[in-house]
Amino acid sequence: MADKAMSLCGARFCLHGRDEEIGLDCIGLAQQCLLAGEFECDVPNGYSIRGGSEHSISTFMAETGFTRFPPESELCEGDIVLVRPSAVQWHFLIRAGDGFVHAHAGLGKVVFCPGKAPWPIVAIFRLTED
Numbered sequence: 001m002a003d004k005a006m007s008l009c010g011a012r013f014c015l016h017g018r019d020e021e022i023g024l025d026c027i028g029l030a031q032q033c034l035l036a037g038e039f040e041c042d043v044p045n046g047y048s049i050r051g052g053s054e055h056s057i058s059t060f061m062a063e064t065g066f067t068r069f070p071p072e073s074e075l076c077e078g079d080i081v082l083v084r085p086s087a088v089q090w091h092f093l094i095r096a097g098d099g100f101v102h103a104h105a106g107l108g109k110v111v112f113c114p115g116k117a118p119w120p121i122v123a124i125f126r127l128t129e130d
Contacts, residue, residue, distance in 0.1 A: 001034065001036065001077075001094065002094060002095060002101075003096075004037070005029065005096050005110075006097070006112065009112050010109055011023065011024050011109060011110045012024070012109055013025065013103050013105050013109055016047075018031060018032075024103050024110055025103050025105075026091050026092040029092070029101070029102065030080050030094065033094055039065075039127065050086075050089045051088065054082070054090070054123070057082060061080075061125045065127060066080070066125040066128075067128045068125055069124040069125070069126060070123070071120075071121040071122055071123060075095045075124060076126060077096065078126075079094070079095040079124050079126050080093075080095075081117060081121055081123075082122045082124075082125065083119040083122060084120050085118075090122075093113075098114055099115055100118075
């Protein structure tokens with residue numbers, strides 16, 4: 001998943017974007033990474049760039065097959081990390097190497113950010129085998 005995320009760096013940002021040629025948002029980025037790993041799921045669409053709740057995000061991720069880990073957990077390559085850029089916004093990052101890949105609306109593209117998460121981590125989601 002992390003390799004696919006890195007390969008998408010430079011793709012255009014597009015709210016509700018699900019295609020790397022047209023553009024991706026953070027959910028579209030996660031979806032493309034999951035599809036590359038042959039994991040299919042129906043991802044939400046039609047949401048606002050602001051709003052939603054941690055509960056609804058966590059519920060969706062659990063129903064899709066992810067295990068939720070607390071924010072202080074050790075990060076693993078390919079984790080989907082839920083962060084809180086502002087009081088009214090949620091955002092997904094993909095753990096890759098020594099940093100994170102994410103769809104950056106302000107820069108208008110998917111980027112790699114080395115080092116620590118640029119915003120407070122709320123939860124870590126990981127596909128785990130039963």
